[in-house]
Amino acid sequence: QSALTQPASVSGSPGQSITISCTGTSSNIGNYNLVSWYQQHPGKAPKLMIYEGTKRPSGVSNRFSGSKSGNTASLTISGLQAEDEADYYCCSYGTSGSLLFGGGTKLTVL
Amino acid sequence: QVHLVQSGAEIKTPGASVKVSCKASGYTFSNYHVDWVRQAPGQGLEWMGIINPTGGATTYAQRFQGRVTLTRDTSTSTVYMELSTLRSDDTAVYYCARRPYGDYLDFWGQGTLVTISS
Numbered sequence: 001q002s003a004l005t006q007p008a009s010v011s012g013s014p015g016q017s018i019t020i021s022c023t024g025t026s027s028n029i030g031n032y033n034l035v036s037w038y039q040q041h042p043g044k045a046p047k048l049m050i051y052e053g054t055k056r057p058s059g060v061s062n063r064f065s066g067s068k069s070g071n072t073a074s075l076t077i078s079g080l081q082a083e084d085e086a087d088y089y090c091c092s093y094g095t096s097g098s099l100l101f102g103g104g105t106k107l108t109v110l
Numbered sequence: 111q112v113h114l115v116q117s118g119a120e121i122k123t124p125g126a127s128v129k130v131s132c133k134a135s136g137y138t139f140s141n142y143h144v145d146w147v148r149q150a151p152g153q154g155l156e157w158m159g160i161i162n163p164t165g166g167a168t169t170y171a172q173r174f175q176g177r178v179t180l181t182r183d184t185s186t187s188t189v190y191m192e193l194s195t196l197r198s199d200d201t202a203v204y205y206c207a208r209r210p211y212g213d214y215l216d217f218w219g220q221g222t223l224v225t226i227s228s
Contacts, residue, residue: 002154036214038155045205045221046147046155051214089155093213097160097169099145104154 003028004090004102011108017078020105022090023071028100030071034093037066037075040104041086049088050075077107085109112136114144114206114219121225127194130222132206139187140164143209146180146191148202149221156202160209161189196226 005023012018022035029035033053038046048057050066053073063078073092077084090102117131132144146158159170161180168180179192189206204222207215 032213034213038215045218046207046215047218048214048216051216052212057216091155091214098171099147099157099160099213099215101147101155101157 002103003094003100004092006088006090006102006105008103009106009108011110012077012080013110014080014082016080017076018080018107020075020077020088020090020107022073022075022092022102024073024092024100025071028071028092028094029068029073032093033068035066035068035073036091037064037073038089038091039084039086040089046089080109082109112208112217114208114217116204116206116219116222119223119225121227122196123228124196124198124226126196127192128196128224129190129192130204130206130224132189132191132219134187134189134208137208139184144180144182144189145207145209145215146178147205147207147215149205150199150202153202158191158204163189193224196224198226200224201226 035053037050039049040046053068054066065076067074088105092100094100113135115133140163145160161168163182182189206219208217
């Protein structure tokens with residue numbers, strides 16, 4: 001059982017928007033603005049998509065955005081494209097240098 | 111450009127140990143911590159630990175305490191992850207990743223598959 005809770009799957013049609021939630025506690029997500037999101041295609045290493053809650057690394061499409069409310073962080077993907085189909089993981093700073101991952105969400109583009 | 115290149119796949123028997131390397135290039139090695147994350151087949155990501163290349167200080171996830179050891183060689187910009195007393199459920203892909211200030215993982219190695227089988 002993961003420390004952060006994500007839906008197992010979400011789906012959307014091309015052009016639509018979807019949101020993936022990530023629920024933690026006041027000890028992790030609620031206490032720090034240190035949530036990151038990773039995209040993972042099958043057989044590949046994870047790729048950083050969002051860091052420090054809302055920031056996008058250079059090269060990541062502005063269709064990806066992050067937010068947080070209380071103990072829940074969210075990743076929104078707008079204008080869905082076929083290439084967005086992948087697994088998505090949230091991650092939060094825990095305590096004493098540790099990181100906590102969500103269980104992952106499989107995004108299907110219909 | 112930043113690269114983290116890991117050693118190749120390993121097959122080990124239960125009870126043995128494995129040591130995976132992660133060679134960094136394209137940045138100042140001492141300026142970034144390095145984490146290890148593993149992923150069992152069909153499962154999610156699991157954080158294992160972190161090492162500070164300056165001084166070698168480490169922090170491990172509680173479930174790996176006593177079984178995992180992270181070390182570094184500053185002369186070759188390489189970080190090592192050793193996992194001992196291997197069990198079948200340690201079969202996984204092991205990743206190293208760079209951690210900037212801000213506690214996220216911005217560059218990842220390609221992963222190393224470790225298979226535990228008798």
